[in-house]
Amino acid sequence: MGRRTSLVQLNQISDINMTPLMDLTFILLITFIITFPLIEQGVSIELPKGEAGELPEGVSRSISLNGGGQLFLDDVPVSRDELASALVEVALGSPDSTVFVRADAALPYGEVMELMRMLHAANITRMALVTEADSL
Numbered sequence: 594m595g596r597r598t599s600l601v602q603l604n605q606i607s608d609i610n611m612t613p614l615m616d617l618t619f620i621l622l623i624t625f626i627i628t629f630p631l632i633e634q635g636v637s638i639e640l641p642k643g644e645a646g647e648l649p650e651g652v653s654r655s656i657s658l659n660g661g662g663q664l665f666l667d668d669v670p671v672s673r674d675e676l677a678s679a680l681v682e683v684a685l686g687s688p689d690s691t692v693f694v695r696a697d698a699a700l701p702y703g704e705v706m707e708l709m710r711m712l713h714a715a716n717i718t719r720m721a722l723v724t725e726a727d728s729l
Contacts, residue, residue, distance in 0.1 A: 652690040654683055658708060660697040673711070680715035691719040 656676070657665040664671050666679055683690055692712060696705045712720050 652687050653693055654690060655693045655695060656708065656712075658694075658696040658700060658704065660699050662700070662704060664708075677711055677715065680711060680717060684715045684717050689719070690717075691721060692717050693721050693723050695723045 655667050664673065664676050666676055671679065694708060696708070
């Protein structure tokens with residue numbers, strides 16, 4: 594007895610289903626939108642307002658002084674003695690490096706000047722005070 598059903602060739606689907614790929618793309622986009630502002634600044638500091646230019650590219654280090662008077666070297670908490678020795682190493686290791694000083698606007702002027710004295714004692718000549726741009 595022979596078969597009565599015919600063998601039908603299966604049609605291959607040659608289209609890619611784009612819906613899962615679009616879902617993944619939107620999830621990644623939302624993730625980057627949420628996390629980018631957190632990555633931009635590691636130490637929360639209320640910078641003073643002022644004229645702000647573009648920061649130069651190249652070798653640079655960042656010193657932050659928050660409202661509580663705690664020091665950070667490149668977002669790592671340090672004591673004043675550790676900062677002084679690290680600044681000497683920076684000055685000896687790469688004399689062309691720029692040190693960006695970020696200090697909270699509410700700090701007394703004397704604390705920022707103490708930080709500037711430490712930079713001068715380490716013979717660091719390239720430094721910049723970071724401010725937040727004025728919004729008109």
